[in-house]
Amino acid sequence: MSQVFRRNHLRVVSSSLLDTASLAFYTRFRKFKRKDDQCRAFVKRVVTSRLFQIVMISTVSLNAFFMVLWTSYKIRYQLFRVLEISEVIFVSIYASEFSMKVYVDPIDYWKDGYNLLDVVIIIIIVIPHFLRKIKDKHYPYFNIADGIQSLRILKFITYSRGIRTLITAVGQTVYTVASVLTLFFVLMYIFAILGFCLFGASEKGDLNNWGNLAVAFFTLFSLATVDGWTNLQQQLDNRNFVLSRAFTITFILIASFIFLSMFVGVMIMHTEDSIKKFERELMLERHVTLMEEKQVILKRQQEEVSRLMRKQKSVDYKSFSELVENFKKTLRHTDPMVLDDFGTSLPFIDIYLSTLDNQDATVTKLQGLYYEIAHVLSLMLEDLPPKSQSSQKSHDK
Amino acid sequence: MATDHKKGHVQLPRADAIRSRLIDTFSLIEHLQGLTQAVPRHTIRELLDPSRQKKLMLGDQHQLVRFSIKPQHMGRISHAQRMLSRLHVRCSQKPPLSLWAGWVLESPLFRNFIIFLIFLNTIVLMVEIELLEYTNSSLEPLKLTVEVAAWFILLIFILEILLMWLSSFFLFWKSAWNVFDFVVTMLSLLPEIVVLGGVTGQSVWLQLLRICRVLRSLKLIARFRQIRVIILALVRALKSMTFLLMLLLIFFYIFAVAGVYFFEKYTRSTRQDLEYSMFFSDLLNSLVTVFILFTLDHWYALLQDIWKVPEVSRFFSSTYVILWLLLGSIIFRNIIVAMMVTNFQNIRNELSEEITHLEVQHKADIFKRQIIQRFVFPFSNPILFLKGFLTSFPVSTPLALIPFFSYDKFVPGLRTPQLWKIACFFIHCLFSPLYYNLSSFFSTDQLDWETLVHQNLPGLMEMDQDDRVVWPRDSLFRYFELLEMLQYNLEERKKLQEFAGIDLGLLSVWESHV
Numbered sequence: 067m068s069q070v071f072r073r074n075h076l077r078v079v080s081s082s083l084l085d086t087a088s089l090a091f092y093t094r095f096r097k098f099k100r101k102d103d104q105c106r107a108f109v110k111r112v113v114t115s116r117l118f119q120i121v122m123i124s125t126v127s128l129n130a131f132f133m134v135l136w137t138s139y140k141i142r143y144q145l146f147r148v149l150e151i152s153e154v155i156f157v158s159i160y161a162s163e164f165s166m167k168v169y170v171d172p173i174d175y176w177k178d179g180y181n182l183l184d185v186v187i188i189i190i191i192v193i194p195h196f197l198r199k200i201k202d203k204h205y206p207y208f209n210i211a212d213g214i215q216s217l218r219i220l221k222f223i224t225y226s227r228g229i230r231t232l233i234t235a236v237g238q239t240v241y242t243v244a245s246v247l248t249l250f251f252v253l254m255y256i257f258a259i260l261g262f263c264l265f266g267a268s269e270k271g272d273l274n275n276w277g278n279l280a281v282a283f284f285t286l287f288s289l290a291t292v293d294g295w296t297n298l299q300q301q302l303d304n305r306n307f308v309l310s311r312a313f314t315i316t317f318i319l320i321a322s323f324i325f326l327s328m329f330v331g332v333m334i335m336h337t338e339d340s341i342k343k344f345e346r347e348l349m350l351e352r353h354v355t356l357m358e359e360k361q362v363i364l365k366r367q368q369e370e371v372s373r374l375m376r377k378q379k380s381v382d383y384k385s386f387s388e389l390v391e392n393f394k395k396t397l398r399h400t401d402p403m404v405l406d407d408f409g410t411s412l413p414f415i416d417i418y419l420s421t422l423d424n425q426d427a428t429v430t431k432l433q434g435l436y437y438e439i440a441h442v443l444s445l446m447l448e449d450l451p452p453k454s455q456s457s458q459k460s461h462d463k
Numbered sequence: 464m465a466t467d468h469k470k471g472h473v474q475l476p477r478a479d480a481i482r483s484r485l486i487d488t489f490s491l492i493e494h495l496q497g498l499t500q501a502v503p504r505h506t507i508r509e510l511l512d513p514s515r516q517k518k519l520m521l522g523d524q525h526q527l528v529r530f531s532i533k534p535q536h537m538g539r540i541s542h543a544q545r546m547l548s549r550l551h552v553r554c555s556q557k558p559p560l561s562l563w564a565g566w567v568l569e570s571p572l573f574r575n576f577i578i579f580l581i582f583l584n585t586i587v588l589m590v591e592i593e594l595l596e597y598t599n600s601s602l603e604p605l606k607l608t609v610e611v612a613a614w615f616i617l618l619i620f621i622l623e624i625l626l627m628w629l630s631s632f633f634l635f636w637k638s639a640w641n642v643f644d645f646v647v648t649m650l651s652l653l654p655e656i657v658v659l660g661g662v663t664g665q666s667v668w669l670q671l672l673r674i675c676r677v678l679r680s681l682k683l684i685a686r687f688r689q690i691r692v693i694i695l696a697l698v699r700a701l702k703s704m705t706f707l708l709m710l711l712l713i714f715f716y717i718f719a720v721a722g723v724y725f726f727e728k729y730t731r732s733t734r735q736d737l738e739y740s741m742f743f744s745d746l747l748n749s750l751v752t753v754f755i756l757f758t759l760d761h762w763y764a765l766l767q768d769i770w771k772v773p774e775v776s777r778f779f780s781s782t783y784v785i786l787w788l789l790l791g792s793i794i795f796r797n798i799i800v801a802m803m804v805t806n807f808q809n810i811r812n813e814l815s816e817e818i819t820h821l822e823v824q825h826k827a828d829i830f831k832r833q834i835i836q837r838f839v840f841p842f843s844n845p846i847l848f849l850k851g852f853l854t855s856f857p858v859s860t861p862l863a864l865i866p867f868f869s870y871d872k873f874v875p876g877l878r879t880p881q882l883w884k885i886a887c888f889f890i891h892c893l894f895s896p897l898y899y900n901l902s903s904f905f906s907t908d909q910l911d912w913e914t915l916v917h918q919n920l921p922g923l924m925e926m927d928q929d930d931r932v933v934w935p936r937d938s939l940f941r942y943f944e945l946l947e948m949l950q951y952n953l954e955e956r957k958k959l960q961e962f963a964g965i966d967l968g969l970l971s972v973w974e975s976h977v
Binding site: 130 | 489710716802913
């Protein structure tokens, strides 16, 4: 027992030691300041400059164009050198971009989704080389590895702001899409098992299309997208299955009409919401910046005037009107000034003066009414005491 | 700025706003710093007007110019109407030809005639094509008639374009619909010219160009307003979907290139029973195949065909097809539908917004007229009216300046109620007590004044460029000063009324105790 206790005690001690050690290490790591700040700033400036972006965009486009050329065997055969050299150039450019960005900010680099996309693409580029080294010459999947090189064009998205905003807006709908797809998968699973049991289990069943679960899934997907479903239905009919028509028609109604239409409806709703939100944020931002600018201008104006007034120590300006007295003298009556803002327009003057007149009229009416109330109350008070005296007298009696 | 008014005055934001407006209008800061000699005297209209610009340039060149940008009411004044009011049209001996051309083009008879001709052209073309195969000699006069009719219609279309050029050459090219009309007519004219030029034979290009005759029917879409609206809405929706289409193209590219590599073995297979073996042979075919899969046509047959070749791994081919179907056909197509729906909804909302905007403007105009009448025939109670007039005396000084106002309009003389408004003001200032008995004119008020003002204020504040006011300079300065002083006066009066109210309450209580 004491051994157990000692072990526990040791464990507790060691865990606390580990904690403190890791804590200390973590704080030290956090406070670790890189000594190469200037170099980092320079590289950061390079990475975020226009020239760099143009270079990257042109590289990606050229790479995409070359990939189109290399799909044809003849061109690949004739321009083999160009293929090799261009591959080397492109891979080196991508690798250097990756290393520069990681150098600038090693920890925050991994938080941005588009940087992760870059990393994935570099891994994809590297895969064929590894495969060729590891596997022997007759590995059947080399062409697959070559095929997925076409994903390199996705780097284009990082540098196009329009597509990024589109993806952000549409990306909100991903969760809904995923849930609808899951529901669809569950539905297909149910019907696949049903179909397998009904049509594919027995020996005289349609083993081609319903033989195992995978093929059943494909058949059902073909029914859902209503492509060539009459052929499948005919094969079932040839084998004289009783329920086949009802099964097929029910599934097509549920999957194709209801589910896929629901898909459209859900996407419409979400696209509308996200676009509205986006536009509202844009308007709000613009409004806020506008108000801020106005405030700044107003404040600056006020400061200027007060500063000017404080500066005038030679003449004793007591108020603003004295300050501009000289200016007023230069104004002539025959000089026209054309203004079109609301404050100096005639409708404003009309409305403002009418409102003031209205205010006066209302206040006068109110005063009149108050005087009347006071007068009536005083009259009531005059009438009251004789009545109370007479009532008291009668009460005394 | 607490230093520049008397002690005991509380700072009013409204007064500060008026003062800052004054400073801004007269550029006082620059003046007090000694930078400029004068206030901006000129507006952008004077700069753009070439005659006044010359005078400006010859004068003092260090003048300040005031810029102001206001939205313009889209007037329904047609080009012909504008031409009518020009001096060289009014004073010439004979009216110019462009005026007549404009009148002809806008007359409904001519327009309907052109629409009828377009329909006729379509029918004539149809008949001509049918008759091409018949070599029956009894149909010869019919063929001749049809040919003549086609030529005649073409000539009338060319005449219409010439008329439009006559009416105004440069405005013709500014409208996209006119350019489209021109292109279509010229395109259909080309084969006729080529035939006349002597090129004979059955060359393919000639036949193709003949087909362009059919394009003349497209001129119809420019004529009907509804079709124009639909096409404009479509173009706008497409413009907002450019990035989506770009993304779709990127995905097309990815899957097409990947498809060529993935199905190399399928393409090179030596089996004889493959139906779709050429579908992934090179990039162009692969692109077409990807598009075929996008439209969900025979995808399962293609997949089963691919499965026949054992060298192709079933897993990768099925993944490819299913992934592309999900991504492209199901998700992307529905995103496109969703964006179209959203765009059309936005367009509809904007249209209705514009209509409500116009309604608000209209109501604001009616409200302005009401204010005029209210001033001419003011309060119902004559005593109150006199009191009202007396209390508004401190502010009546700007009213005295009102007769000096004038209006600056583009087309003078069109807005006579405004002149009447000026006359009414004058009369009000000088002869107001005589009008109190005409108060019954304005007694039907459904809403009280404040609600009415608040309802119409947004419409009034969006003044258009036509509603500018010309102020004399010193009057404007005095106006701003007086307005500021008015704010302080009103504040003082409010305080006095509060005191009076308290005293009145105390007085009545005291009286009741006596």
